[in-house]
Every structure is written in structure tokens, then in C-alpha cells.
Amino acid sequence: MPLIEWDSDRFSVKNEKMDDQHKRWIEIINSLHESLMKSSGMETLEKVFQDVLDYTAFHFYEEEKLLEEMNYPHLYDHKVIHENFKEKMEKLKDEFMSGGIILRTEIMSILKNWLEDHIIKEDKRYSIAQM
Numbered sequence: 001m002p003l004i005e006w007d008s009d010r011f012s013v014k015n016e017k018m019d020d021q022h023k024r025w026i027e028i029i030n031s032l033h034e035s036l037m038k039s040s041g042m043e044t045l046e047k048v049f050q051d052v053l054d055y056t057a058f059h060f061y062e063e064e065k066l067l068e069e070m071n072y073p074h075l076y077d078h079k080v081i082h083e084n085f086k087e088k089m090e091k092l093k094d095e096f097m098s099g100g101i102i103l104r105t106e107i108m109s110i111l112k113n114w115l116e117d118h119i120i121k122e123d124k125r126y127s128i129a130q131m
Helices: 016-037 042-069 075-097 104-130
Strands: none
Touching: 016 042, 016 104, 042 075, 042 104, 075 104
């Protein structure tokens, strides 16, 4: 069972490209969740964790580019939120991969809560600004 399911009413930012990217991001996070719950080997976990980080960087770049094009007034704040999240995820990955004691459920809870909160609270703000 997936950790996060796409719900247009909750998550859509009324931009097809960003919605598609958010859907893809959810798929990748669900893949990490599945790997963590299966207790996959460290090599698999590292690859899937890196997929999350790589897609996060790609999506943030694309989203920030969109926000620049629309002269979004909260762009700087949005970039700071993105940067803080990337740093947090890098630290979590490094700590987890080096054998640090981080619960797999904690990692997924952080990802799930951040993604849902970010889309619903932050990304929906630019959705409204587009109208």
C-alpha cells in the first residue's frame, strides 16, 4: 500500500507540469517507503534515497523557474524552504547510510509530512497567484 496517494482536491496546484512532477515525486517517495519497509539491502536503499534527492533537486529547480517566470512575490522564501529541505534530506541520507540510528518510519514520516504540508501550504499559494 502506498504511503502517499495523489488527491487532486488536496494537492493540485492547477499547473499540469507541476502536478505531474508532484505525482512523480510521490511515486519515488512511495518507492523508498516500499524499499524501507521490505528492509531492502543498503545498496538498494542508497539508490532509492538518491533517486528521491535527485528528483527533489530537479523538481525544485523547475518549480523555482516557474515562480521566477510568474514574478511570484514569495520566491525567495520558497527557495529557502526548498534549500532547507534538501539539506535536511542529505543529512538524513548520510546518517542512515552510515549506520546512524534513524528509524525508517521517521524518515518516511518526515518525507510524507513535508511533502503534503509543502504542497498544501506553500505550493497552493503560487497556484492562487496564477489565477
